[in-house]
Every structure is written in C-alpha cells, then in structure tokens.
Amino acid sequence: MRFGLLSQWFDPEPGPAALPGVLARGLAARGHDVRVLTGFPNWPTGRLAPGYRITRRADEVADGVHVRRVALYPSHDGSALRRLATYGSFAASALVSGTPALRGLDALWVSNSPITVAAPMWFLRYAHRTPVVLHVLDLWPDSVRASGFLHSGRGGPRLAERAMHTWCGAMYRAAARVAYISPGVGEVLARRGVPEEKLVHVPMWADETPTPPAPDLRAELGITADRVVLVYAGTLGEAQGLDTLVDACALVDDPRLLCLVAGSGTAERRLRDRAATTRLTNLRFLGQLPRERMPALMAAGDIHYVGLRAGGMSAYTMPSKVQATLAAGRALLVAAEGDAATVARDSGAGITARPGDPGSVAAAMREVCQLGREKLHLLGGAGRAYYERTFSVAAGVARIEAALQQAMATGRRR
Incomplete structure (x- = not known):
C-alpha cells in the first residue's frame, strides 16, 4: 500500500x-x-x-x-x-x-x-x-x-x-x-x-536505536556500590514540580540514598539555591549532560524519578521519560497523577507518591532504600517486559x- x-x-x-x-x-x-x-x-x-x-x-x-x-x-x-x-x-x-x-x-x-x-x-x-x-x-x-x-x-x-x-x-x-x-x-x-x-x-x-556499552558513570562520580541512586533527567521547569523532590531529600536520612539531577531549565537556579540552603548531602546537580551521555546516566540510576505538578494537564500528560525508563529496564518513582502513575502501577516497575507532597515522596524514597538495588532491578525487568507489550x-x-x-x-x- x-x-x-x-x-x-x-x-x-x-x-x-x-x-x-x-x-x-x-x-x-x-x-x-x-x-x-x-x-x-x-x-x-x-x-x-x-x-x-x-x-x-x-x-x-x-x-x-x-x-x-x-x-x-x-x-x-x-x-x-x-x-x-x-x-x-x-x-x-x-x-x-x-x-x-x-x-x-x-x-x-x-x-x-x-x-x-x-x-x-x-x-x-x-x-x-x-x-x-x-x-x-x-x-x-x-x-x-x-x-x-x-x-x-x-x-x-x-x-x-x-x-x-x-x-x-x-x-x-x-x-x-x-x-x-x-x-x-x-x-x-x-x-x-x-x-x-x-x-x-x-x-x-522510546528511542530504541542501539547504543554502544555505556561507561560506568557511578565509578566516574565516585558512587559506591552500596548507594541506591535515584535519577531525575530532563527539564528543570515549573511543570515538573521538582521543589517537592528537593524538599523530600531533606526529609530522608538513610545514608544509602543518593539523588542525581541532570538537566537545565527556568527553575534550575532556585532548585540549586534551595538544596544549598538546606545543605543537602544526598542530592547532586550534574547540569546539562550531552545527549550521548544519557545511556550512561540511565544505567547509573537504580530508579528514575518522574514528577509533574498537580493540576492543569498533568492528569493526561505522559512524559517521554516514562517510556525511556521502562525501555532501559529501570524502575520508576512517579510523583504525578493520572496516566503516568497508572503506567507505574500497571507495569509493576513503579512506586508512586502524591505530587506536591514532600512527605509522600520521602516515604517512597525510604521504600526504595528498603527494597535495595537488587529488587529495584527486578522491578526494572518487569517494566521492560511491559514496554515490549505496550510501548x-x-x-x-x-x-x-x-x-x-x-x-x-x-x-x-x-
């Protein structure tokens, strides 16, 4: 045809x-x-x-x-x-x-x-x-x-x-x-x-173009094997509601947790200042990484964060990082309502939290640490199978x- x-x-x-x-x-x-x-x-x-x-x-x-x-x-x-x-x-x-x-x-x-x-x-x-x-x-x-x-x-x-x-x-x-x-x-x-x-x-x-083996970004950043790494990669804007992520990090004292934030946007300066004011040791800003570094960043994370500010279009917004994370076989922590949260639950790869609620996100982070890296990788495997069927x-x-x-x-x- x-x-x-x-x-x-x-x-x-x-x-x-x-x-x-x-x-x-x-x-x-x-x-x-x-x-x-x-x-x-x-x-x-x-x-x-x-x-x-x-x-x-x-x-x-x-x-x-x-x-x-x-x-x-x-x-x-x-x-x-x-x-x-x-x-x-x-x-x-x-x-x-x-x-x-x-x-x-x-x-x-x-x-x-x-x-x-x-x-x-x-x-x-x-x-x-x-x-x-x-x-x-x-x-x-x-x-x-x-x-x-x-x-x-x-x-x-x-x-x-x-x-x-x-x-x-x-x-x-x-x-x-x-x-x-x-x-x-x-x-x-x-x-x-x-x-x-x-x-x-x-x-x-997601982009399924084959990529060469990614370098070990964890080793490059000096991250030890016992750390559970939560990654946010993408736009640092208002719609993502990332103040909640920063405030949640301040509520978690589990030494295993490390949050990496990569990207840039209109909210970046405010988020960096917010983290500096609370003297966070479990949150690092990596800035805008080149596109070719994304596979290494994806591999470095044990679980990836998806956040959307409540209201507006968030109930029916599906950020592309949801598919990218599932395709990479990584677990999801979703602080959003609507379709993104539904995929996190239905795929078996996700943990959900209430958007705009630092306490809820912090509780999810503690659950992530309790699961540990091995179980998080099993969640990621379930997500990859769901991606193949659905996305x-x-x-x-x-x-x-x-x-x-x-x-x-x-x-x-x-």
Missing part, C-alpha cells in the same frame, strides 16, 4: 521529532511504499542541521522512504511571533510545494503538532480524497496555554483559544481516525466531541498500520 506521512518534524531532528522517521522506516519494513512531507531540520535549536540549506523544495530517499522537504522559517526561541512564522511558513510551503508529492496515497498519517499542518492536510483530504489518521501528539490549545504563549485574561487570549478549539474540531472531523497517546487524552478528545468509533489508542515509544516501536507501528488500513476502508465507504 502507499502511505504518506505529513509532519513538520523528521530526521535528523532528535527526541520527539524523531517519531515520524521511526514510523516511516517501520512501515517501509512492512512492505509499504512510504512518502513523507516535512520541513528542513532545525529543531530544537532553530539552526539548520549540518548538510542542509533551505530551498523551495528538496527530495531525498533514505532507507527506502521518499522524503519531500519544503521551505520554512526556522526559529524555536521564546518569541510567539517567530514561532508562529515557523509554523505558518511550513504549512504554506507544504500546501504549495509539498502536496504534489503525496498524490495517489491510500492513506495519510498526520502529526497534529503544530495545528497549522491542517492546511495541507485539509487539501489532501478534500481535494484528493485521501483518508487521514490524525495523531494527537499534543493537545491544543492546552499545550500552548501550558507553555505560556496564551496568558490568562479577557480579550485576545480567549479569542485565540476559542479559535484553536474550532480549528482542532475541524481537524478531528476531517480525519477518519484520531489516534491518542494516553487514556487521559482519549477521554479529553471524547469530551470535545470526537466520536468513539474514530478514536484509537497509539502510545508513544515498543513494533507495537506502535502495527497499531498505526492498522489505523491507516481502517481509514482506507472508511474512505472507500464514503
């Missing part, structure tokens, strides 16, 4: 932007003719990846996948205007210069983020009658509000939010299938009027392939 992928993000962009590339190769490996429409790679820095220059359009073939790249304005700084220019320029270029590359498809997979991608999606859906599977990787306008680009108040922000709800509603109606990444997101979409027969659960996977690339590609085939059948009936 001939399947298309429409996404502003694609290889060689890292992290979540690598999802469409993994999907494209997975579908091609299953014998499908795969066509991709995307932009020139510039995420997350806003600078073009080495070896690329922006032209009106460029075609390439990689791993049996045909890729059409179209011009865009690259920017990922804090300016809402420049961000809108990035999203809008890709949508316009994709509509004018990219859609001819996606003619004659049996079905089309579309990443919903950013929602400006609706312009080429609608053209392909209505002008070429291409059945669409819309994958809701970010809820809009919720994610925009959470990022701070929509400020609370009357007037403009409310009008913008209402307009985005209307826009997204039109995207959902155009799609034959609407895929969601966690049960909580599926419930939100159902409340927003997406028919149940359209909804399909397709959770995200793996093979499982995800199979679900999307099935959704595309269902979209084809729906399109034929129409």
Whole structure:
C-alpha cells in the first residue's frame, strides 16, 4: 500500500521529532511504499542541521522512504511571533510545494503538532480524497496555554483559544481516525466531541536505536556500590514540580540514598539555591549532560524519578521519560497523577507518591532504600517486559498500520 506521512518534524531532528522517521522506516519494513512531507531540520535549536540549506523544495530517499522537504522559517526561541512564522511558513510551503508529492496515497498519517499542518492536510483530504489518521501528539490549545504563549485574561487570549478549539474540531472531523497517546487524552478528545468509533489508542515509544556499552558513570562520580541512586533527567521547569523532590531529600536520612539531577531549565537556579540552603548531602546537580551521555546516566540510576505538578494537564500528560525508563529496564518513582502513575502501577516497575507532597515522596524514597538495588532491578525487568507489550516501536507501528488500513476502508465507504 502507499502511505504518506505529513509532519513538520523528521530526521535528523532528535527526541520527539524523531517519531515520524521511526514510523516511516517501520512501515517501509512492512512492505509499504512510504512518502513523507516535512520541513528542513532545525529543531530544537532553530539552526539548520549540518548538510542542509533551505530551498523551495528538496527530495531525498533514505532507507527506502521518499522524503519531500519544503521551505520554512526556522526559529524555536521564546518569541510567539517567530514561532508562529515557523509554523505558518511550513504549512504554506507544504500546501504549495509539498502536496504534489503525496498524490495517489491510500492513506495519510498526520502529526497534529503544530495545528497549522491542517492546511495541507485539509487539501489532501478534500481535494484528493485521501483518508487521514490524525495523531494527537499534543493537545491544543492546552499545550500552548501550558507553555505560556496564551496568558490568562479577557480579550485576545480567549479569542485565540476559542479559535484553536474550532480549528482542532475541524481537524478531528476531517480525519477518519484520531489516534491518542494516553487514556487521559482519549477521554479529553471524547469530551470535545470526537466520536468513539474514530478514536484509537497509539502510545508513544522510546528511542530504541542501539547504543554502544555505556561507561560506568557511578565509578566516574565516585558512587559506591552500596548507594541506591535515584535519577531525575530532563527539564528543570515549573511543570515538573521538582521543589517537592528537593524538599523530600531533606526529609530522608538513610545514608544509602543518593539523588542525581541532570538537566537545565527556568527553575534550575532556585532548585540549586534551595538544596544549598538546606545543605543537602544526598542530592547532586550534574547540569546539562550531552545527549550521548544519557545511556550512561540511565544505567547509573537504580530508579528514575518522574514528577509533574498537580493540576492543569498533568492528569493526561505522559512524559517521554516514562517510556525511556521502562525501555532501559529501570524502575520508576512517579510523583504525578493520572496516566503516568497508572503506567507505574500497571507495569509493576513503579512506586508512586502524591505530587506536591514532600512527605509522600520521602516515604517512597525510604521504600526504595528498603527494597535495595537488587529488587529495584527486578522491578526494572518487569517494566521492560511491559514496554515490549505496550510501548515498543513494533507495537506502535502495527497499531498505526492498522489505523491507516481502517481509514482506507472508511474512505472507500464514503
């Protein structure tokens, strides 16, 4: 079959932007003719990846996948205007210069983020009658509000939010299938009027690219074998509620516990000052580590911390570190509500605590120490088995392939 992928993000962009590339190769490996429409790679820095220059359009073939790249304005700084220019320029270029590359498809997979991608999606859906599977990787306008680009108040922000709800509603109606990444997101979409027969659960996977054996970061940091290491790696922002983690460390006097915090963000300075004020000896800040050091950091942790501030989108947010930790065969300590906590319990790999409650997190840390490294590694093994069944690339590609085939059948009936 001939399947298309429409996404502003694609290889060689890292992290979540690598999802469409993994999907494209997975579908091609299953014998499908795969066509991709995307932009020139510039995420997350806003600078073009080495070896690329922006032209009106460029075609390439990689791993049996045909890729059409179209011009865009690259920017990922804090300016809402420049961000809108990035999203809008890709949508316009994709509509004018990219859609001819996606003619004659049996079905089309579309990443919903950013929602400006609706312009080429609608053209392909209505002008070429291409059945669409819309994958809701970010809820809009919720994610925009959470990022701070929509400020609370009357007037403009409310009008913008209402307009985005209307826009997204039109995207959902155009799609034959609407895929969601966690049960909580599926419930939100159902409340927003997406028919149940359209909804399909397709959770995200971790990066399964083979990596060379990781160096022993524990030895490098002078961590003895009797220490139980809890790792937090990621953004140090407000949404993660990491003040709770710092305060919990202050409540635990078990000498076996050591917490490593790696990453950067708007809350980093405050968190470092908070730890320094309480003179914590069981918490170390490692700063922002290079991406190639992540496997070593993952291996160094006996258990990994996932935190989300209560309220807002936390009930239906699934941080990518949940899948990454399960894939690495490591245990989880989750201080969050909703879907992330459910996975921690269902997988058998996790210990949960109440978000925003240092006492609850400290009690979970004491439980971690009592379990010890050997039992924590057994929890990690259970998590790896759960990942294979639920989150793996093979499982995800199979679900999307099935959704595309269902979209084809729906399109034929129409």
